[in-house]
Amino acid sequence: MNAITDLHPFLDGKPKRLFIGGKWLEAASGKTFETHNPATGEVLAQVAEGDAEDIDRAVAAARAAFTGPWSKFKPAQRQAVLLKLADLVEAHIDELATLDTLDMGAPISRTRNNRQRAVGMLRFYAGMATALHGETIDNSLPGEIVSFTLKEPVGVVGAIIPWNGPLTATIWKIGPALATGCTVVLKPAEEAPLTPLRLAELCVEAGVPPGVVNVVPGFGETAGAALAAHPDVDKVAFTGSHFTGQSIVRASAGNLKRVSLELGGKSPDIVFADADLTQAVPGAGMAVFANSGQICSAGTRLFVEKKIYDEFVGRVADFSKTLRVGDGRDPETQVGPLVSQEQLSRVTGYLSIGRQEGARPLSGGERLTEGALAKGYFVPPTVFADVRDDMRIAQEEIFGPVISAIPFTDIEEVIARGNNTTFGLGSGVWTRDVGKAHKLARAIKAGSVWINCYQAMDPAVPFGGYKMSGYGRESGIQHLDEYLNVKSVWIKTD
Ligand code: NAI
Numbered sequence: 001m002n003a004i005t006d007l008h009p010f011l012d013g014k015p016k017r018l019f020i021g022g023k024w025l026e027a028a029s030g031k032t033f034e035t036h037n038p039a040t041g042e043v044l045a046q047v048a049e050g051d052a053e054d055i056d057r058a059v060a061a062a063r064a065a066f067t068g069p070w071s072k073f074k075p076a077q078r079q080a081v082l083l084k085l086a087d088l089v090e091a092h093i094d095e096l097a098t099l100d101t102l103d104m105g106a107p108i109s110r111t112r113n114n115r116q117r118a119v120g121m122l123r124f125y126a127g128m129a130t131a132l133h134g135e136t137i138d139n140s141l142p143g144e145i146v147s148f149t150l151k152e153p154v155g156v157v158g159a160i161i162p163w164n165g166p167l168t169a170t171i172w173k174i175g176p177a178l179a180t181g182c183t184v185v186l187k188p189a190e191e192a193p194l195t196p197l198r199l200a201e202l203c204v205e206a207g208v209p210p211g212v213v214n215v216v217p218g219f220g221e222t223a224g225a226a227l228a229a230h231p232d233v234d235k236v237a238f239t240g241s242h243f244t245g246q247s248i249v250r251a252s253a254g255n256l257k258r259v260s261l262e263l264g265g266k267s268p269d270i271v272f273a274d275a276d277l278t279q280a281v282p283g284a285g286m287a288v289f290a291n292s293g294q295i296c297s298a299g300t301r302l303f304v305e306k307k308i309y310d311e312f313v314g315r316v317a318d319f320s321k322t323l324r325v326g327d328g329r330d331p332e333t334q335v336g337p338l339v340s341q342e343q344l345s346r347v348t349g350y351l352s353i354g355r356q357e358g359a360r361p362l363s364g365g366e367r368l369t370e371g372a373l374a375k376g377y378f379v380p381p382t383v384f385a386d387v388r389d390d391m392r393i394a395q396e397e398i399f400g401p402v403i404s405a406i407p408f409t410d411i412e413e414v415i416a417r418g419n420n421t422t423f424g425l426g427s428g429v430w431t432r433d434v435g436k437a438h439k440l441a442r443a444i445k446a447g448s449v450w451i452n453c454y455q456a457m458d459p460a461v462p463f464g465g466y467k468m469s470g471y472g473r474e475s476g477i478q479h480l481d482e483y484l485n486v487k488s489v490w491i492k493t494d
């Protein structure tokens, strides 16, 4: 055995293949690409590199499954499959968590903690599978004419996911598809394709019929673009950057497929002087430092009331220095590496931009290159003080562990400045004043407002964006509607 195959049972030294129509296949081109451990730079596996031809094959398999055996599954049978998959994910959670940690770097404490979310989502969608229903609607037409609605699966769904949480991102796409009777072609991120492939094996074990879930790793510009443009795909569910979201919308125009988009953000996190600061300090810190800042709804614009600004920002900087940065496999690690060399360059680029713009780093600010960290893509938690609204670090998504701290004086002002962004995904408010809390909850233009907490998520509570953070909702009953068509039926009975 060599070192890599010792790391994880899924890493057997053989190239990973595409999962299409229930079979493991080479890419039509025969090409493969490498996936790395961002903590060490080492190659974990060769992975078949799907492109347009493989997407064609996968879409054909998904269509055949959709019109074939899968369409005969009763809701309770789809529910049983989802419950089995939930049990399997629960039973294999350590293994899946380790694979996420190896492939994208997040601390094992975090990826193991995803258990409740991953399993909870599958059980939520399982419950929803037998709770879908249309409506009988009283119409006002003369005579006897009955009207009611049917909810029907949209069909073949192209799911395109990023690398920042491969296990949960995969479940977030295939869960609602299985609940509603859709079929899926999932394109994982090229940075972290391993967990989605392992999950495909568990789908087989759970009794998901061939072709219902297909996984085609490959690059965005080839496999992803082919999926977004494919004339036989009925819907694309995308999570990633707003730039890619825009190209997906353009690509979708060919057959006017449905699109749901969960994009990035520059979310305001607002701290009032009356807040419980002992909670707000770590709360505001981890709103950005969790997952090394690689979370779409991270609270990266930290607005702090002027009278506590220096004290509070200093305390967040002190907190940031207590966080253990390192290889995610170490159970003590709190902040892992960034996912890739590309992401490292992007984030360190913003660190220089911030300094050039006149922001003052109170902690972090430079890539870590000491000892073992030199081989990985490590950036420590960074707090920039003296940030102004017009700086690029206050406007653009950095996707790294970087807080831009900005002072404010009153509530109307912070509402206007908080909303002065093209994005609208997350937001936070820290206050003991229930009046302020309610006012902000309504005034902030974002899909989620967290008050005296940050980043709370639950399968039953919808999540999604305003403005350029995208459209459509994931989680909640709203999520199922994204995968359903509504048909109105009229029956004249006289
Ligand atoms: P990306 O949006 O390019 O990649 C996300 C997914 O889209 C990947 O599976 C990728 O292969 C695919 N993709 C890329 N180009 C495509 C195309 N033309 N057609 C179809 N699919 C395509 O994001 P990337 O490059 O990984 O990260 C860049 C920045 O995007 C990050 O620095 C961050 O700011 C943001 N981002 C936001 C995420 C979120 O959760 N909202 C997740 C990942 C990145």
Ligand code: MG
Binding pocket: 220
């Ligand atoms: Mg990329």
